Amino acid sequence: MDPRVAPAQDSPAQAAAWIAAYRAAASPADVLAGSTDPAWTMVLEELAAVASNLAHARERVQRHAADIGTGFRIIGETDERPWPVSPVPLLIDTREWAGIAAGVTQRAELLETILADLYGPGTLMADGHVPAALATGSPYFLRPMAGVVPTGGHHLSFVAFDLARGPDGAWRVLADHLRNPAGAGYALENRLAVSRTLGGLQGRLNVQRHAPFFAAFRAGLAAQCRRSDPRIGLLTPGRFNPSYPEQAHLARYLGLLLVEGADLAAIEGQVYVRTVAGLKRIDALWRRLDPRLLDPLAFDSHSQIGVPGLIDAYIEGQVVLANAPGAGALESPAFSAFLPRLAERLLGEGLRLPNIATWWCGGAAQADHVARHLDELLIAPAFGPRPLGLPQGARTGADLSPAERTALLADMARRPQDYVGQEIVRLSTMPVVIGDRLEPRPFTLRVFAARDGEGQWAVLPGGFGRIGDHPEATAAMIGEGLWSADVCVHGPEPVAPVSLLTTTDSLHVRRNPGTLPSRVADNFYWLGRYLERGEALLSAIRVMLGNSIDVDGGAALDTRTVGRLVGLITGAGAAPRPDSLDRAALTQFARTAMEDESWHSVARINRLTRGISEGARDRLSADMVRLLEAPFPSHAGMLDRAGSLQRRYAAIAGLSAEHMVRTTAWRFHDLGRRVERAIALARATRLFGMAGASADDLSTLLDLANSQISYRQRYPTGLARVAVVDLVALDPNNPRALAYQTIRIADELSRLPVLSDDAMAEPQQAQAIAIRAAVETADARTLDADMLGDVERRLGLLSEAIARRYFLQGAEPLRAGGLTLA
Numbered sequence: 001m002d003p004r005v006a007p008a009q010d011s012p013a014q015a016a017a018w019i020a021a022y023r024a025a026a027s028p029a030d031v032l033a034g035s036t037d038p039a040w041t042m043v044l045e046e047l048a049a050v051a052s053n054l055a056h057a058r059e060r061v062q063r064h065a066a067d068i069g070t071g072f073r074i075i076g077e078t079d080e081r082p083w084p085v086s087p088v089p090l091l092i093d094t095r096e097w098a099g100i101a102a103g104v105t106q107r108a109e110l111l112e113t114i115l116a117d118l119y120g121p122g123t124l125m126a127d128g129h130v131p132a133a134l135a136t137g138s139p140y141f142l143r144p145m146a147g148v149v150p151t152g153g154h155h156l157s158f159v160a161f162d163l164a165r166g167p168d169g170a171w172r173v174l175a176d177h178l179r180n181p182a183g184a185g186y187a188l189e190n191r192l193a194v195s196r197t198l199g200g201l202q203g204r205l206n207v208q209r210h211a212p213f214f215a216a217f218r219a220g221l222a223a224q225c226r227r228s229d230p231r232i233g234l235l236t237p238g239r240f241n242p243s244y245p246e247q248a249h250l251a252r253y254l255g256l257l258l259v260e261g262a263d264l265a266a267i268e269g270q271v272y273v274r275t276v277a278g279l280k281r282i283d284a285l286w287r288r289l290d291p292r293l294l295d296p297l298a299f300d301s302h303s304q305i306g307v308p309g310l311i312d313a314y315i316e317g318q319v320v321l322a323n324a325p326g327a328g329a330l331e332s333p334a335f336s337a338f339l340p341r342l343a344e345r346l347l348g349e350g351l352r353l354p355n356i357a358t359w360w361c362g363g364a365a366q367a368d369h370v371a372r373h374l375d376e377l378l379i380a381p382a383f384g385p386r387p388l389g390l391p392q393g394a395r396t397g398a399d400l401s402p403a404e405r406t407a408l409l410a411d412m413a414r415r416p417q418d419y420v421g422q423e424i425v426r427l428s429t430m431p432v433v434i435g436d437r438l439e440p441r442p443f444t445l446r447v448f449a450a451r452d453g454e455g456q457w458a459v460l461p462g463g464f465g466r467i468g469d470h471p472e473a474t475a476a477m478i479g480e481g482l483w484s485a486d487v488c489v490h491g492p493e494p495v496a497p498v499s500l501l502t503t504t505d506s507l508h509v510r511r512n513p514g515t516l517p518s519r520v521a522d523n524f525y526w527l528g529r530y531l532e533r534g535e536a537l538l539s540a541i542r543v544m545l546g547n548s549i550d551v552d553g554g555a556a557l558d559t560r561t562v563g564r565l566v567g568l569i570t571g572a573g574a575a576p577r578p579d580s581l582d583r584a585a586l587t588q589f590a591r592t593a594m595e596d597e598s599w600h601s602v603a604r605i606n607r608l609t610r611g612i613s614e615g616a617r618d619r620l621s622a623d624m625v626r627l628l629e630a631p632f633p634s635h636a637g638m639l640d641r642a643g644s645l646q647r648r649y650a651a652i653a654g655l656s657a658e659h660m661v662r663t664t665a666w667r668f669h670d671l672g673r674r675v676e677r678a679i680a681l682a683r684a685t686r687l688f689g690m691a692g693a694s695a696d697d698l699s700t701l702l703d704l705a706n707s708q709i710s711y712r713q714r715y716p717t718g719l720a721r722v723a724v725v726d727l728v729a730l731d732p733n734n735p736r737a738l739a740y741q742t743i744r745i746a747d748e749l750s751r752l753p754v755l756s757d758d759a760m761a762e763p764q765q766a767q768a769i770a771i772r773a774a775v776e777t778a779d780a781r782t783l784d785a786d787m788l789g790d791v792e793r794r795l796g797l798l799s800e801a802i803a804r805r806y807f808l809q810g811a812e813p814l815r816a817g818g819l820t821l822a
Contacts, residue, residue: 011048018044018054022431022438029167030429030440031090039091039205039490046198047087055436057087057197064193069622070186071245080245080614080629083186085193086432086485089201090443090465094208094491100163100171100447101459103353108159108449108457110339111176111330113346115155119146119326129345133362133417134335138383140179140328142291144298148315150324152224154451157322158217158286160184160463163353163445165428172425173355174444176336179328180288184448185246187464188214188253190486205490208461209497218254219453221284224320230283231515233257233273235264237289237305239615247288248617256286258618261293262808263517266309271319274518276664276806277753284320291325299325333420334360334382356425362417370421371409374400377421379408387411387418396424432467432483442468445487462487520619521668522807527612528672533572534605535649536680536704540568541590541602542642543703561696562586564687569593571683573600590638602645603632619665627652664752671748671802678741679795681705681728685738686788689725698724705736726780729788738791742772745798752806764801771795 019032019041026033032040051057062085070083092100117124118141124130135141160181162174188210194201201207222230234251236244238260251258257273265272265279272279287294293303298311313319329335337358343351360382361367370377374397379390386393389411400408412419427442434441447463465485544557544565557565562581566589570577575592576599578585597604613620613628620628633644653673660666688701698719702708705728715723729738746768754762761769771794778787 011045012041014048015041015044018048018438022440026429026431026440027167029169030431031165032431033440034169037091037093039093042204043088043091043198043201046201046204049200050197051087053436054087054433054438058433061085061087061193061197064196065189066626067622068189068192069245069249069617069625070189070193072186073240073242073244075242083189083245084483085190086467086483087194087197088431088433088438089194089486089488090430090445091205092462092487092489094489094493097208097461097489100353101461103171103351104161104447104449104459105457106343106347106349106352107161107173107176108156110343110347110351111159111178111327112154112156114330114342115324115327118329119148119155124342129342130338131362134332134338134360135329137334137362137417138329138332139385140291140326140331140383142299142326142329144311145324145326150321151314151317152284152320152322154224154455155324155327156451157220157224157320158184158448158450159323160446160448161353163447164356164425165443165445167426167428169428171353171445173336173351173353174425175333176331177446178323178331179291181323181448182243182246182288183446183464184214184460185243185250185253186484187446187448187460187462187487189246189249190464190484191462194486201488202495205488206493206495208489208491208495210460210462213448213450213458213460214254216452216458217450218256220451220455220458221286221320221322223453223455224322224451225283226317227283231257231273231281232284232286233259233264233282235259235261235285235287235289237293239611241288243288244614245617252618257282257515257517259285259517260519261289261305261307263519264307264310266307266313269313269316269318271307271310271313273515274808275515276518276521276668277516278755280515282319284322286322291328294321294325332383333358333380333422334362334417337366337420357423359421360417361412361419361421366421367412367416367419370419371412373397373421374405374409376424378424380420380422382418382420387415389419427468429471430465430467430485432485440471441482442471443485461489516664518806518808520616520665522803523612523616524619524665524669525672525802525807527609527616528669528674529676530605530609530612531649531652532673532676532680534602534609535646535653536677537569537572537574537593537602537605538642538646538649539704539706540565540572541593542639542646543700544569544586545590545639545642557700558694558696561688561694561700564697565700568684568687575599575601587638594638594641595632602642606632606645621655621659624652624655624659627655667748667751668806671745674741674744674748675795675799675802677736678738678745679792681736681738681741682788682792682795685725685729685783686785686792689721689728690785691721693721695719701728707734707736710734722780725783729783730775730778730780732776739775742768742775746772749802762805764798764805767794767798767801771798 023033028034047057051060062082065083065085071080072083073080118135125132156178158181160177160183163171164174165171191210221232234247234256236247236258248258259273263273265274271282273282289305292299294306295308295311296303296306297308314321336355337360339355340351343349359366359370361370378394378396380394381387381390389408429440430443431438432441443465445463445465448460449457452458465487467483467485469482544562559581566577569575575589578589592599593601595601595603597607610629613625617625627648630648633641635641635644656669684701684704688697698721701724702711707727711724711727727734727737731737732739732743734740749765749768771791774791
């Protein structure tokens with residue numbers, strides 16, 4: 001075994017050494033250095049048992065996170081980054097957690113009560129307990145929602161809070177997240193990655209599980225719906241949202257339908273999802289879309305990702321939105337300044353989890369306090385958007401330059417209501433692996449609460465920790481953090497192995513994979529077409545390179561054959577036609593067709609497939625996503641690169657053929673492959689298989705159809721045009737033949753949903769049957785270019801018919817005639 005990765009022989013001794021070295025460097029306020037809890041020793045013993053050193057432990061957990069498919073995107077970046085997970089979890093015992101959970105539940109109930117009044121009778125403002133400017137000054141207060149009773153009866157169904165543990169060990173609330181609370185999926189993925197690394201931890205520490213919380217949340221959403229078996233979706237802004245991978249993971253884990261605004265339609269007070277089987281009613285949406293973009297008719301008219309009429313349906317009680325639009329008004333730091341008094345008034349008790357001390361400068365006394373103690377406070381925007389005096393966001397007063405201080409005080413005098421002053425919070429630290437050592441780093445904790453089926457609050461045991469980069473970071477400096485950590489709530493009592501999976505003796509069997517939105521079918525169809533198109537283009541490039549440029553001891557292809565290959569590649573839009581067919585020109589031509597994304601090259605096709613895979617994470621396996629999103633090969637030679645890519649395409653085809661269940665989504669994927677392959681085969685046969693074709697033409701056609709071995713086994717005596725054309729175009733038993741593709745196309749279309757009950761073929765089905773009949777009745781001896789050109793043209797028309805019938809085409813998916821509204 002490689003000594004670098006071999007586990008320690010004496011894991012207790014190794015763990016003790018790590019802890020001793022760490023405690024020597026950490027402050028007493030550190031969660032490990034100041035703790036006598038034996039759970040920390042058990043964690044490090046588990047690490048020592050699976051890894052020879054801490055760096056290897058970090059690599060292992062990162063590898064597991066990558067296998068799960070965890071990632072995130074920074075705003076402005078096109079590529080996803082790997083999710084950074086620390087191998088050392090944050091440990092909290094059940095007694096301490098009970099206090100946190102009670103504080104979280106109290107806070108969630110307090111915020112619900114305030115929202116009900118804010119959008120209802122408004123007595124808190126009328127009686128002077130809350131300044132009206134807290135609502136009117138917030139961009140997240142939505143006036144159209146005033147007086148609206150939320151469907152399901154609750155403004156809040158899922159909330160998150162950022163907590164900080166001070167040097168004294170007390171927990172305080174840094175921020176409330178009510179609009180689009182993010183991170184629960186990352187907490188789940190952290191748990192998966194760490195548990196795969198430290199498999200014995202659950203049994204040794206009795207770590208509380210996440211599954212009951214998510215089951216309770218799912219039941220809570222269903223309980224708010226009018227139908228007993230509701231259809232629930234997770235409304236996402238799309239794959240370019242920074243937390244889209246998390247949203248896809250949550251939708252898959254909870255069994256929710258992942259939808260975008262374009263997937264939905266509001267018709268006559270009901271909300272429907274556009275599917276390949278018509279419009280299907282949707283009852284609830286867990287939205288991760290900015291509420292101001294939800295409905296261009298109600299809020300921001302410029303929104304292109306919302307659903308016109310959605311808010312009307314919500315007001316009429318036909319769809320549940322979690323959380324209710326407008327809940328984000330309470331996220332503002334300005335509101336935090338009033339929560340302690342509101343808790344006393346509304347709940348009759350103080351906050352169990354206090355805020356960090358906050359002064360809203362809209363009051364004269366508070367503004368004067370902030371100005372006099374500027375060097376001791378963090379100055380932040382009161383309502384989210386940055387005011388003129390803070391062009392770079394929140395700043396500590398002591399760090400301001402003289403010019404910045406002058407500008408800030410001047411703007412605070414003009415618009416004091418735009419600012420808050422907050423105490424500077426020093427954070428406790430926890431161990432994190434830096435290099436091959438444990439080092440203390442400050443952390444914050446995000447916790448989550450959700451309503452269960454009874455309408456009560458359930459709290460996720462743990463959440464996820466964010467770890468800062470700088471050892472002395474304050475709450476203001478930590479930002480999004482450098483690492484994330486699993487948070488394990490542990491105790492002396494065994495934990496039942498609860499899962500979201502059904503029990504083993506469940507009698508409920510289901511073979512229907514569920515609703516397939518038209519957008520997803522479109523993506524799967526074009527994923528198949530792009531993969532097949534890339535493979536065909538690579539085949540043409542490899543034939544051209546291998547037989548006309550880098551020939552070792554063999555004769556080069558005939559110039560006319562090379563010219564036809566060049567025409568095939570240029571016809572695909574992969575590269576401009578070269579000035580000549582000499583070695584240098586063809587080499588540059590091949591390089592363009594492989595790498596130049598300004599043309600429809602292999603690299604561009606790869607980028608398109610990668611984009612589709614990023615938007616279909618909830619329906620593709622991690623292995624498939626990893627293959628689709630792998631970087632472009634960097635081998636020195638083009639033939640090597642082309643070969644590497646073609647093997648990758650073959651692996652993807654194998655996964656789709658052998659690992660994907662034959663659902664409607666798979667049928668669209670396979671349909672896309674067959675349509676693209678049929679078009680390519682018809683074109684190649686027309687170019688290389690007609691009367692007068694040379695031996696080089698016929699050999700090239702066999703290469704392009706990947707049928708050389710089949711032909712040699714069938715006809716060992718040599719090449720004959722009619723035999724080659726029959727094998728490549730008309731043999732229904734050759735999976736690379738045109739005839740085989742037309743049979744599969746007609747078969748797949750016959751299995752897709754139809755909109756009527758008259759058993760008559762829809763237009764796309766009739767077109768496929770006609771194409772299949774034309775190919776099946778053809779004869780290789782009389783097959784000519786005109787017929788092949790007609791087949792190619794009809795395949796293009798068939799693809800357009802498939803798109804009109806099943807995909808999003810402007811308003812056409814509403815398909816007023818023959819709709820099924822379910």
